[in-house]
Amino acid sequence: MTEVLRAEHVHVVREGRPILQEVSLTVRAGEHWALLGANGAGKSTLLSLLGALVHPTRGGVEVLGRRLGRVDLRDLRAYVGHVDPRHPLRSPLRARQVVLTGLTNSVEPLPRWRPAPGQEERAERLMRTLGLAEHREARWPTLSQGQRARTLIARALMPRPRLLLLDEPATGLDLPGRELLIEALDGLRREHPRLATVLVTHHLEELPPGTTHALLLREGRALAQGLVGEVLTGDQVGKCFDLPLALERHGGRWTVSVRRRT
Numbered sequence: 001m002t003e004v005l006r007a008e009h010v011h012v013v014r015e016g017r018p019i020l021q022e023v024s025l026t027v028r029a030g031e032h033w034a035l036l037g038a039n040g041a042g043k044s045t046l047l048s049l050l051g052a053l054v055h056p057t058r059g060g061v062e063v064l065g066r067r068l069g070r071v072d073l074r075d076l077r078a079y080v081g082h083v084d085p086r087h088p089l090r091s092p093l094r095a096r097q098v099v100l101t102g103l104t105n106s107v108e109p110l111p112r113w114r115p116a117p118g119q120e121e122r123a124e125r126l127m128r129t130l131g132l133a134e135h136r137e138a139r140w141p142t143l144s145q146g147q148r149a150r151t152l153i154a155r156a157l158m159p160r161p162r163l164l165l166l167d168e169p170a171t172g173l174d175l176p177g178r179e180l181l182i183e184a185l186d187g188l189r190r191e192h193p194r195l196a197t198v199l200v201t202h203h204l205e206e207l208p209p210g211t212t213h214a215l216l217l218r219e220g221r222a223l224a225q226g227l228v229g230e231v232l233t234g235d236q237v238g239k240c241f242d243l244p245l246a247l248e249r250h251g252g253r254w255t256v257s258v259r260r261r262t
């Protein structure tokens with residue numbers, strides 16, 4: 001399968017402190033990774049590296065065979081959609097307009113830029129896939145957090161990225177909002193079978209059933225990685241979060257509980 005992304009022996013040091021140490025990860029087309037770890041484990045830092053937003057202090061990152069450092073970061077970013085729930089939009093754009101800004105990779109629409117008819121059709125199609133058809137004309141400040149999260153996913157997909165990075169997309173969503181998001185992500189995976197995704201979360205309950213692989217991060221190091229069935233065990237996830245955990249999987253979804261010490 002085509003390799004979309006490869007990080008090898010990556011280290012990140014900030015202000016003299018190691019934030020990531022010896023992390024290696026290969027993501028192939030059609031794989032859906034969960035990146036799990038406690039607060040401060042280094043998940044967002046790793047996601048920024050994978051999204052070619054920052055350079056590693058040591059080690060190498062390749063996006064579609066192009067090595068960070070040898071080619072312009074901006075060129076690599078075109079292949080990677082990054083969904084950041086802290087999207088800094090201030091103006092009351094309509095959902096449809098927000099989705100189209102994915103093509104110019106800007107927060108606001110660029111002056112005088114107009115989408116081609118094919119691009120408008122793609123925006124409509126993505127909004128339908130993400131369950132946003134009836135909200136296409138709604139303005140950003142009036143959208144719920146869940147609707148915003150799905151709008152940002154559609155926006156990130158506009159330039160047809162090969163890899164989609166999702167940083168805690170279910171943060172702040174209520175139960176129906178979370179379930180709509182998970183359903184939309186699974187729909188997306190069915191419709192774009194070669195798209196690869198990496199989703200950061202603290203909560204196993206938020207993982208879509210289509211998740212194929214997982215990486216557990218603890219204090220900046222990879223504790224375990226590989227196929228979900230092998231990585232997401234009570235033992236390993238428990239080590240990752242420093243708690244005695246029991247994990248169960250029903251209908252493709254995970255539930256987790258803390259084992260009480262007797």
Ligand SMILES: Nc1ncnc2c1ncn2[C@@H]1O[C@H](COP(=O)(O)OP(=O)(O)OP(=O)(O)O)[C@@H](O)[C@H]1O
Nearest residue numbers: 014015019037038039040041042043044045046202
């Ligand atoms: N620019 C920076 N300078 C110094 N320390 C940083 C910098 N960026 C991140 N850190 C630190 O690195 C560690 C990892 O941060 P990161 O945001 O990657 O963790 P995370 O796993 O995403 O955490 P959370 O679940 O809380 O979002 C944290 O201790 C954070 O304070």
